[in-house]
Amino acid sequence: MRMLLLLVSLWGLSGCTGMPDKVTPVSGFELNRYLGTWYEIARLDHSFEAGLSQVTAHYSMREDGGVSVLNRGFSAEDKHWQQAQGKAYFVEDPNTGYLKVSFFGPFYGAYVIFELDKQDYQYAFVSGPDTDYLWLLARTPDIEQEVIQKFEQMAKDRGFNIDQLIYVEHASAPKQQANPASAGSAE
Template identity: 65%
Template structure:
């Protein structure tokens, strides 16, 4: 069973994450040569900086597809071990500048948008992505698979640390 997006929790607090902020942390640059059609589909959260909207969630994933208005449909899901149920948030994303740049704005509630910055991407196979939000408090390692090579994790941590993210606070997400 899924919790409704209208309930306080995973979906409702995503607004707090986005906080209506665009922009990106100093030093973070969105990838260029971004191809949305290759990015669509399911991504698994491997690591994150934790926030109340994801507190206690495992098996977190994001599903990206195209809406009828050409925006990107975003469905975030995670399993709450405490509640023994899935939480889900439905949103949409749009490119901030051009569609060939990994810089999007994401909204889970009406007109409020926040940054979604893909700053590293396996451009050959689109198998992993490093993503930030509008500031150093938001960071994710996403993968097409539920596990990634240790080399990717080490590069993620090293890159994030060099940009000023608090990598000692990373949560490594349980995926089943």
């Protein structure tokens, strides 16, 4: 019976690193070019990001070869910055934009980059394990309308509910620290 429970638990955890049927991770991915700070331009909302503005993600290398993740956002309701530290590892090979990320101990979720500005790494379209998780990230808080239209169309074609997208404000919160990595150690 214990073995059955263990197998069911492992199967459930591995399901969180899957991806939506119509989503394919980018190939030719270069992690070193992806590292640094990204601004969240749009997302499907979740309890862990509800009400946050000026959301950023900062990626840096970990000593074990993984990626440190520091997500930050400003809560206007609480009038302070919130942050979550995590870690990410490649699911397949390091040339494929398909990682698993954890903010809660041994529990991982998929981080699938399905579109990327491969020339300059200025924007990325990211999915989670299913069509409830979707982000548009960019290197600057403002992005061209053509990229937003491309994001919306590609997301819609892949089964995401783009009517539920939230576009993140980046001007109304106090400035965050200049170096987000110094805000605490990444897991």
